[in-house]
Amino acid sequence: MAKDMKLHAYFKDWMKLYKQGAVREVTYRKYQMTQRQIVLLASTLKMNELSRLTYQQLLNDYAETHERQTVMDFHRHIKSSLIDALEEGIIDRDPTRKAIIKGKTPGKHKTKFLNQHEVQLLLDSLCLDEGVNWDYFILLITKTGLRFSEALALTPADFDFARQTLNVTKTWDYKSKEEGFAPTKNHSSIRKIQLDWQTVIQFSQLTKGLPDNKPIFVKSKIYNDTVNHYLERLCKKAGIPVISVHGLRHTHASLLLYAGVSIASVARRLGHSNMNTTQQTYLHIIQELENQDNDKVMKHLASLI
Known part of the structure; x- marks a missing residue:
């Protein structure tokens, strides 16, 4: 049953169905990277266990080792899949609503441009x-x-x-x-x-x-x-x-x-x-x-x- 699916398995099926062949290969590889991160951080999290709390915890765990903009991209990927899951009746509510995007302090970046x-x-x-x-x-x-x-x-x-x-x-x-x-x-x-x-x-x-x-x-x-x-x-x-x-x-x-x-x-x-x-x-x-x-x-x- 789809509601018992693990989040990483649902996301993998979703990206293959909706993104593979529809986006550039380099973009698709970013979705694959997101899926690997979900496996790493929430390997047992199921669709029917998703809530604002469990989703926020996933974002917080990811934010510990990534800067805010990267966390935002990670969030957007997962949110897109969960909006479809909501429309399909796999989940009952949007767990990404009012999600707080955090991130580690940015490191020292190279000069953006020369004069x-x-x-x-x-x-x-x-x-x-x-x-x-x-x-x-x-x-x-x-x-x-x-x-x-x-x-x-x-x-x-x-x-x-x-x-x-x-x-x-x-x-x-x-x-x-x-x-x-x-x-x-x-x-x-x-x-x-x-x-x-x-x-x-x-x-x-x-x-x-x-x-x-x-x-x-x-x-x-x-x-x-x-x-x-x-x-x-x-x-x-x-x-x-x-x-x-x-x-x-x-x-x-x-x-x-x-x-x-x-x-x-x-x-x-x-x-x-x-x-x-x-x-x-x-x-x-x-x-x-x-x-x-x-x-x-x-x-x-x-x-x-």
């Missing part, structure tokens, strides 16, 4: 005369704001040097055992990115003679940590704050915003599905720019006598 002077110091430290290497990879993400998986998937054919554009149509699934091309994060991620003339010259030379439809940077198994550790060494060598590869994407966006580029244009360049994502991610920068705008407005109005 223009620091970016220049980083780019000056790159070695760009040895053919394809991670220095070119770092340069490209800094200049385009590409996601890590998008940059890995780039082939020479994706560059349109005559029009100075880069076509982003795919990603590289570096997290799975069988690496290969994969779809973009969402439809908005399929985009054309305008390139500056220096980048066009550098990459037209770099890609000359390379196979048109093979990834430029993928030569063997890729690990995100490998590139992040390499970038860390470059940052230390340049005497700037240590930043992650994803931080270079944030850096690209922040420099454009500070330069006065509209939020809409930045959102399209980053491949965000809507401007809300951009606004939430860069809220602190947008608020700072709004304060500067207010100062300009007041000065202008004060000059009208």
Whole structure:
């Protein structure tokens, strides 16, 4: 009987039925991770034993070793399955109602983005005369704001040097055992990115003679940590704050915003599905720019006598 099922067994059946094949493989693996955590923390908890108390205890146990945002994602996964269980009559009430999301104190995070002077110091430290290497990879993400998986998937054919554009149509699934091309994060991620003339010259030379439809940077198994550790060494060598590869994407966006580029244009360049994502991610920068705008407005109005 479904009511006697263990929570982890129900969640496993639910994710196979509703999520497998409906979400990207990388997203499905997150559901699988949630299911493994339920087994670890509440292996005997049955559906008919679910209450606000038992559910809150599950969240609290998970929160002991995870930060609040991770706990929130864990909660959302389970809540989605239990809402369906409620509609099916497997449970009588929603045990996730009024759940309190806790989490351990966040650890020290890497700098989210660099300022223009620091970016220049980083780019000056790159070695760009040895053919394809991670220095070119770092340069490209800094200049385009590409996601890590998008940059890995780039082939020479994706560059349109005559029009100075880069076509982003795919990603590289570096997290799975069988690496290969994969779809973009969402439809908005399929985009054309305008390139500056220096980048066009550098990459037209770099890609000359390379196979048109093979990834430029993928030569063997890729690990995100490998590139992040390499970038860390470059940052230390340049005497700037240590930043992650994803931080270079944030850096690209922040420099454009500070330069006065509209939020809409930045959102399209980053491949965000809507401007809300951009606004939430860069809220602190947008608020700072709004304060500067207010100062300009007041000065202008004060000059009208």
